[in-house]
Amino acid sequence: MPRRKIELLRGTLFVLRRKCGKPTCRCATGEPHETAALAYPAGGRTNTITLTHADLAAVRAALARYEAARVELDGAADAGIAALRQSMAEHRVRARR
Numbered sequence: 849m850p851r852r853k854i855e856l857l858r859g860t861l862f863v864l865r866r867k868c869g870k871p872t873c874r875c876a877t878g879e880p881h882e883t884a885a886l887a888y889p890a891g892g893r894t895n896t897i898t899l900t901h902a903d904l905a906a907v908r909a910a911l912a913r914y915e916a917a918r919v920e921l922d923g924a925a926d927a928g929i930a931a932l933r934q935s936m937a938e939h940r941v942r943a944r945r
């Protein structure tokens with residue numbers, strides 16, 4: 849399977865625990881199977897991808913890049929709000945004179 853470069857990911861990593869249903873499997877009487885999975889928002893609901901063959905380090909890195917970019921974008925938007933408020937305040941002062 850060719851590896852695709854995953855630049856950004858949004859969501860939360862978690863461990864999925866489940867029984868596969870085979871009566872002879874160790875999970876029937878013992879520990880359930882554990883698979884890493886990604887829960888991500890899609891169209892107002894949360895979807896899940898199981899990451900059986902995924903490179904978890906790459907997934908974590910893509911999640912971290914998204915988070916860093918989101919923080920930066922939110923910071924820029926906050927600065928925009930501050931500038932807009934400043935502009936409104938200055939306009940009010942000028943109009944009063």
Ligand SMILES: [Zn+2]
Pocket residue numbers: 867868869870873874875876881
């Ligand atoms: Zn099983």
